[in-house]
Every structure is written in C-alpha cells, then in structure tokens.
Amino acid sequence: xxxxxxxxxxxxxxxxxxxxxxxxxxxxxxxxxxxxxxxxxxxxxxxxxxxxxxxxxxxxxxxxxxxxxxxxxxxxxxxxxxxxxxxxxxxxxxxxxxxxxxxxxxxxxxxxxxxxxxxxxxxxxxxxxxxxxxxxxxxxxxxxxxxxxxxxxxxxxxxxxxxxxxxxxxxxxxxxxxxxxxxxxxxxxxxxxxxxxxxxxxxxxxxxxxxxxxxxxxxxxxxxxxxxxxxxxxxxxxxxxxxxxxxxxxxxxxx
Numbered sequence: 001x002x003x004x005x006x007x008x009x010x011x012x013x014x015x016x017x018x019x020x021x022x023x024x025x026x027x028x029x030x031x032x033x034x035x036x037x038x039x040x041x042x043x044x045x046x047x048x049x050x051x052x053x054x055x056x057x058x059x060x061x062x063x064x065x066x067x068x069x070x071x072x073x074x075x076x077x078x079x080x081x082x083x084x085x086x087x088x089x090x091x092x093x094x095x096x097x098x099x100x101x102x103x104x105x106x107x108x109x110x111x112x113x114x115x116x117x118x119x120x121x122x123x124x125x126x127x128x129x130x131x132x133x134x135x136x137x138x139x140x141x142x143x144x145x146x147x148x149x150x151x152x153x154x155x156x157x158x159x160x161x162x163x164x165x166x167x168x169x170x171x172x173x174x175x176x177x178x179x180x181x182x183x184x185x186x187x188x189x190x191x192x193x194x195x196x197x198x199x200x201x202x203x204x205x206x207x208x209x210x211x212x213x214x215x216x217x218x219x220x221x222x223x224x225x226x227x228x229x230x231x232x233x234x235x236x237x238x239x240x241x242x243x244x245x246x247x248x249x250x251x252x253x254x255x
Contacts, residue, residue: 001056003043003081004246005073006109007064009132010155011222014043015243016052022240024050027222030066036075043076060085061250063108063242086250088112095252097144110137110148112245113220118143119248120238121216126207127241128200128234130221132156136203138215149203154196154223161188173223175230197230204233 002017008030015025026046034042047054060077062085064070070087077085086092088111090103096115100106113127118139125139133156136149152160154173162170171188179194181187208214219227219234220241228234238244 001052002059002061002247002250003057003077004243004250005060005062005064006112006242006246007062007066007069007073008109009065011131012069013240013243014046015240016047016050016057017243017247020247022243023052025240025243030069034072036072036079039072039076040080054081057081057083059083059250059254061246062087063112063246065107065109086253088246088249092249092253094249095143099144099146106145107135109242109245110135111145112242112249113137114139114145114245115248116238116241116245117218119244121218121236124211124213124215126204126215126217128204128217128219128221128224129241130154130219130223130227134196134200136207138207138211149207151199151203154192157192157196158188161192174226193230197227200227201231201233 004015004017006013010030011027012030013025013027016023044054060081060083062073074085077083088108090098090106094115098106113129114137117125117127123139123141123143127137129135131153133153134151138146138148140146158171161168169185171185175193176186176189179190181190204217217234218236218238220238224237228237
C-alpha cells in the first residue's frame with residue numbers, strides 16, 4: 001500500500017492506495033501544529049477506523065506547498081513506516097516537460113494535477129483547483145505542462161472580506177437563489193459565488209482562445225463539486241486528483 005499526502009496551505013489530505021485503488025482519504029487542517037509523533041498517532045487512528053493496517057503501507061509520497069510540514073511528514077515516514085518518502089518536485093523525472101521559466105516555481109500540487117489529469121483525460125486539458133488559491137493549469141496535447149493562472153480562492157476571498165470590513169460577517173460558501181441580495185449575507189454570497197463562477201468561465205474562454213482549440217476542463221479541490229453544478233464549462237470533477245498524481249509520480253520514480 002502507498003500513503004499519499006497532499007499538504008496545502010489550508011488543508012492537508014491523506015490517502016491510502018492499494019495498487020491504483022484509493023481505499024480511504026482524510027482531510028485535516030494544515031494550520032494546526034503537530035509533531036511527527038502526533039501525526040503518526042492521527043494517521044494510525046484514521047487507518048484503524050477504516051480497517052487498514054499501517055504495517056501494510058510500504059511507501060510514502062508527498063506533495064507539499066508548506067516546507068515545515070514537508071519536514072514533519074518526511075520524518076514520520078522514516079521513523080514509523082521505515083521508508084524513504086518521495087517528495088514531488090520539478091527536479092524528479094516526472095515524464096512531462098514543464099514550460100515554466102523556472103520549473104521549480106511550480107507548486108507540487110499543480111504538477112500532480114497535471115500528471116493525473118493527463119493520465120485520465122489526455123490533452124489539451126485545463127485543470128481548475130478550488131483551494132486556498134483558485135488555480136488553472138494547462139496541459140498540452142502531448143502532456144506538456146504549459147503554464148496556468150493563479151487567483152484568490154473562494155475561502156480566502158470570504159475571509160479577507162470579513163477581516164477587512166468590520167460589518168461584513170463570516171458566511172458559508174453556497175450559491176444564493178438569486179443574484180440580487182436583499183441582505184448583507186446573501187449579497188456577499190452572490191458576489192463571491194457568482195463572481196468566481198463568471199471568472200472561471202471567462203478565464204477558460206481566454207485560455208481556449210490562446211490555445212486555438214477547446215480543452216477538456218476538469219475541476220478538483222474542496223469546492224469543485226459546488227461550482228461544477230452551476231456551469232457547463234466544467235466537464236468532470238475529480239476530488240482526489242492530487243493524490244492520484246502523487247501515486248503516479250511515486251510509481252514512476254520507484255521504477
């Protein structure tokens with residue numbers, strides 16, 4: 001079995017694969033500080049609830065955009081699973097060409113999305129990840145990573161509005177029934193949700209115009225399912241896309 005760990009700025013997702021099958025996955029807060037020992041106790045508890053034996057985990061793959069957490073999970077893998085983890089980066093043989101001025105500047109999660117997306121759907125492909133940031137990653141016909149777009153994420157936008165404006169409340173991120181809000185909370189939901197949706201459609205149209213052809217659009221991340229219900233632009237939702245990319249990178253490097 002393989003333990004795949006996706007460390008984002010807001011949430012961390014852990015998943016256990018048996019061959020190419022994702023047996024279970026768990027989402028935790030990245031903000032909470034944990035030691036390698038505490039992380040191991042948490043993982044062991046999660047696995048026990050799912051009937052998964054941690055002694056069956058033979059490998060660990062990590063995608064991380066938070067260096068401190070990279071170190072913690074690498075230490076956990078070495079100490080408790082007795083294995084050398086593979087941490088995804090542009091310096092590995094990923095099997096793709098990264099057309100970025102500095103390939104090392106591309107987040108590991110974006111590379112994993114590109115690799116897993118192309119493996120599933122081929123190209124050209126646009127992968128939208130609704131996380132702390134909303135990212136658009138573009139993959140060419142031959143699987144090359146062409147680049148992308150980075151914008152402020154929905155949760156980040158809502159938190160920033162609440163932080164900077166004393167009278168604007170915290171809100172839940174759901175689509176209102178109508179665009180014209182009759183109270184502050186509904187007005188904020190309309191602006192954030194429909195504003196993000198229109199931005200997604202506009203950026204996809206601009207990317208396709210630059211490519212000169214229509215690309216398949218796939219969404220991932222915590223809010224992908226909600227957004228996909230309100231647009232025809234997104235064709236597929238794959239919540240575990242980064243974890244799949246970690247697995248593919250791990251298998252390629254180990255071979």
